[in-house]
Amino acid sequence: MKATRLAIPDVVLFEPKVFGDDRGFFFESFNQHQFEEATGRKVNFVQDNHSRSAKGVLRGLHYQLAPHAQGKLIRVVQGEVFDVAVDIRKSSPTFGQWVGVHLSETNKQQLWIPEGFAHGFLTLSEHVEFLYKTTNYYAPAAEGCIAWNDPTLSINWPLSMQPILSEKDKLGRQLKEAEVFE
Template identity: 50%
Template sequence: MKIKETPLKDCYVIEPTIFEDGRGYFFEKYNEKKFEELTGMNGHFVQDNISKSSYGVLRGLHLQKGEHAQAKLVSCLEGRVFDVAVDLRRESPTFGQWYGIELTPENKLQLYVPRGFGHGFSVLSETAVFSYKCDNFYNKESEGSVIWNDSELNIDWQLPLDVVQLSDKDRILPTFAEGNF
């Protein structure tokens, strides 16, 4: 496993070491001990979530706040997604900055999104199956959010605006300036 730093503090891309032969391939998707050695961060996960979405679906930007804050390790199991992490930690030197990466089953990359970050993704393929490993349990009362098309963040979701599909909840999220994080 290789850990690559992103421009955002404490946010990492995980690239597996892949062993291939005529039968196929094998790789270790995650190793808590190696992750902690390479990043110095706690990598213990307690909940796995899977979502399936169609082309143009945009989910985000979401986070859990306070004692229920979650770090996430995300990957794409089927299709293609553009995954985005936004540093919403006010004390961070990268506060208000975002990082995006395309995740696919072919590139086998994962993104580690630390606690205090907003997270979202857009679906670039006909369908996509997305995996989230979380280091804390979900708590509805601890939800935080920022609207996907916030003008201050100016995120390029890699989709034409006329195809973006949002949940009713994601249509009315607060702006970055309103600070619901």
């Protein structure tokens, strides 16, 4: 499995080695040892989540505060998304910066987003099946949401239409007003 640190080095893109022929394909989607070597961290995943979204849905930018902060290992098993991680750690030299990647059933890549980041994605195909592992359990009282279109972040979403947002995401706060990590 190839691991690449992105412009924000704590965020890692994983690309599995895929073995395919006329019968289909096989790849190792997770290997604890390789993950720990690539991230430099020993991580215990405690929850797996699965979502399905229609084209044009934008979810995020979501996060959970300590002590319920979540690291996420994300992949797409059907369709394609533009996936974004925003550093919301005030003490980080990359605070307020973002990275974005295309994840799809075709490229089979996965994105590691550690604790201290807000996360969001935009669906680019008719339907998307999205899977992710988390390092902590969902805790609604610790949840935060930053506005997907915060002008200080200037995320370059590949929009072809007005995104479809949940009521929660419509109420996302600007980064300068949000409760974030120290």
